[in-house]
Amino acid sequence: MNKLTRRKLIMTGLATAAGAGGLAVAAKLAARYGLIPPDAGGLYGAGETLTYAAQRLLTRHSMAREFAPNQISTNPFANPVDPLGDEFKHLQTGGFMDWRLSVDGMAAHPASFSLTELKTFPSHTQITMNGCEEGWTYIAEWTGVPLSHVLNLVGALPEVRYVVYRSFQTDWWDSLDMADALHPQTLLCLGMNGRELPVEFGGPLRMRVPRQLGYKNVKYITKLTLTDSLKSFGKGLGSASPEGGYAWYAGI
Amino acid sequence: MSDILPISSRVPLATDNGAAIGTLPPLAEVRSQRHSATVRATHWLTTLAFLALLVTGVEILISHPRFYWGETGNVNMTPLFSFHIPSSRGSVPTGYGYVLPDQNGWSRYLHFQSAWLLVLTGLVYVAYGIFKGHFRRNLFPDAADLSPGRLAKAIAAQLHFRRPSKESAWSYNLIQRLTYLLVIFVLFPIIILTGLSMSPAFNSAFPFVVAIFGGRQSARTLHFFASVLLVIFLLVHVFMVFLAGFRTRVGAMITGRLTRSKERT
Numbered sequence: 001m002n003k004l005t006r007r008k009l010i011m012t013g014l015a016t017a018a019g020a021g022g023l024a025v026a027a028k029l030a031a032r033y034g035l036i037p038p039d040a041g042g043l044y045g046a047g048e049t050l051t052y053a054a055q056r057l058l059t060r061h062s063m064a065r066e067f068a069p070n071q072i073s074t075n076p077f078a079n080p081v082d083p084l085g086d087e088f089k090h091l092q093t094g095g096f097m098d099w100r101l102s103v104d105g106m107a108a109h110p111a112s113f114s115l116t117e118l119k120t121f122p123s124h125t126q127i128t129m130n131g132c133e134e135g136w137t138y139i140a141e142w143t144g145v146p147l148s149h150v151l152n153l154v155g156a157l158p159e160v161r162y163v164v165y166r167s168f169q170t171d172w173w174d175s176l177d178m179a180d181a182l183h184p185q186t187l188l189c190l191g192m193n194g195r196e197l198p199v200e201f202g203g204p205l206r207m208r209v210p211r212q213l214g215y216k217n218v219k220y221i222t223k224l225t226l227t228d229s230l231k232s233f234g235k236g237l238g239s240a241s242p243e244g245g246y247a248w249y250a251g252i
Numbered sequence: 253m254s255d256i257l258p259i260s261s262r263v264p265l266a267t268d269n270g271a272a273i274g275t276l277p278p279l280a281e282v283r284s285q286r287h288s289a290t291v292r293a294t295h296w297l298t299t300l301a302f303l304a305l306l307v308t309g310v311e312i313l314i315s316h317p318r319f320y321w322g323e324t325g326n327v328n329m330t331p332l333f334s335f336h337i338p339s340s341r342g343s344v345p346t347g348y349g350y351v352l353p354d355q356n357g358w359s360r361y362l363h364f365q366s367a368w369l370l371v372l373t374g375l376v377y378v379a380y381g382i383f384k385g386h387f388r389r390n391l392f393p394d395a396a397d398l399s400p401g402r403l404a405k406a407i408a409a410q411l412h413f414r415r416p417s418k419e420s421a422w423s424y425n426l427i428q429r430l431t432y433l434l435v436i437f438v439l440f441p442i443i444i445l446t447g448l449s450m451s452p453a454f455n456s457a458f459p460f461v462v463a464i465f466g467g468r469q470s471a472r473t474l475h476f477f478a479s480v481l482l483v484i485f486l487l488v489h490v491f492m493v494f495l496a497g498f499r500t501r502v503g504a505m506i507t508g509r510l511t512r513s514k515e516r517t
Contacts, residue, residue, distance in 0.1 A: 044358070047365025055453045062456040067323070075328035079343060129323065129468065131452055133356060134341060135316040136326035137468055211453045245357025251453030252364060 034177060038230045038238030039248045052249045059251065060179050064210035067127045072193060073138035078200045081219065084168050096204040105226035108155025115204055118190060121145040126185055128210035130217060133250065141194065142208050144187030151181065160226040164233055165207055168220035174239035175230060176209065185210050188221065213250040215241060286510040291386065294377040295505055301370035304362055309479060311359035314352060315340045319476060323467035332473060371444060393429045416496045421510055435485055439478055446475035
């Protein structure tokens with residue numbers, strides 16, 4: 001048995017070294033190709049990284065399912081939100097004429113747009129599903145400006161890796177990687193089912209990311225920040241969701 | 253390694269009085285390989301992953317204990333069926349005057365991490381089962397056993413829940429084989445695919461999978477039913493292990509060896 005044990009020991013040692021080396025190389029490659037989510041640390045980091053990496057490899061260019069007009073939900077549901085405060089009420093009274101979306105960070109021409117200006121941009125309409133992490137779903141027709149159009153307009157620098165978005169709900173901010181930010185179905189959404197986007201569904205302006213769950217589709221968007229790193233935003237986990245215990249990536 | 257006996261010598265050795273045969277060691281000391289290291293490791297990793305998936309799955313279900321059919325379903329729609337339990341969301345009309353704490357964050361993280369453990373373990377197990385002959389040798393039934401008469405007899409015998417004989421510890425009976433095959437090749441693929449069908453990104457890349465199940469909410473409902481069947485399997489499986497002799501059978505799945513002298517009579 002002694003001979004076997006020594007051979008086993010050497011083989012196990014070599015296999016472990018090869019495994020560790022392989023893992024290190026895999027980690028480097030994954031980071032280089034943007035396969036590591038910002039909340040990859042911690043107890044659930046392994047599963048989260050596998051999910052994000054696998055989905056990014058499989059879904060980088062895939063299109064969210066689109067549905068027929070007769071599949072639009074007659075009874076959509078929106079999770080209630082906390083009161084949005086006096087400033088929001090004031091803007092609402094003015095028909096959101098003074099609502100601004102500002103874009104800053106790594107852009108050649110940082111800018112700020114009114115809703116009227118946004119409505120003059122090329123618009124995109126899609127009939128897609130919004131699904132909540134709790135399990136419920138509805139289908140609606142969404143109209144808005146592709147986020148990629150606004151990113152082009154402000155001259156996003158090639159180094160940009162994430163688009164951070166903030167909202168009137170100060171505790172609800174998030175970020176998208178470029179695969180979703182530049183995706184043709186990702187909209188700065190202004191309309192729903194042929195009308196202005198209702199306030200309960202995030203009006204006047206909501207992020208619409210149909211390849212991710214509802215909580216990534218933040219309501220009442222006011223600001224976009226283009227960045228190459230999420231480290232300086234909040235706790236560095238990419239959004240308010242991981243700070244509250246939820247995954248940054250919500251494609252699952 | 254001399255304590256592993258060739259298969260052909262097992263039956264004659266298994267005398268009830270435990271007397272030594274020939275020059276071989278006394279039966280009380282005879283120990284043999286029952287489960288391979290791969291089967292044992294994948295069995296317990298699957299157990300670990302399944303229990304984590306079950307607990308977190310229940311937590312996630314509590315946030316919306318209602319089920320629907322088709323693509324859409326929410327509290328403004330009539331459910332197919334629902335559970336009259338308190339929910340972790342105030343928006344769900346449960347009839348209870350209180351809302352349970354939200355556990356979905358860590359539950360979702362752990363659910364998906366455990367799903368990865370289950371899927372990767374399952375891939376190792378299936379590859380092993382195919383290439384090392386485990387399925388052919390230990391799980392696929394004899395074609396002759398699949399005649400309606402024999403099947404009916406085997407089912408009837410199984411339903412008596414008799415304490416299995418000592419020799420049965422060395423192989424799986426017909427009903428066991430069929431049940432394990434059903435779990436491995438039907439229930440687990442269904443629960444994995446219905447789970448993936450709840451992922452909007454997975455649906456964007458493989459829309460036909462969710463279409464097979466009849467839509468996003470149908471997939472969720474089928475995911476629930478598959479989990480119920482797997483829990484029933486787990487309960488019956490553990491019950492049968494108790495019936496057959498908990499220490500020997502669990503010991504065999506841990507050490508790989510079946511200690512015959514401790515077999516219940």
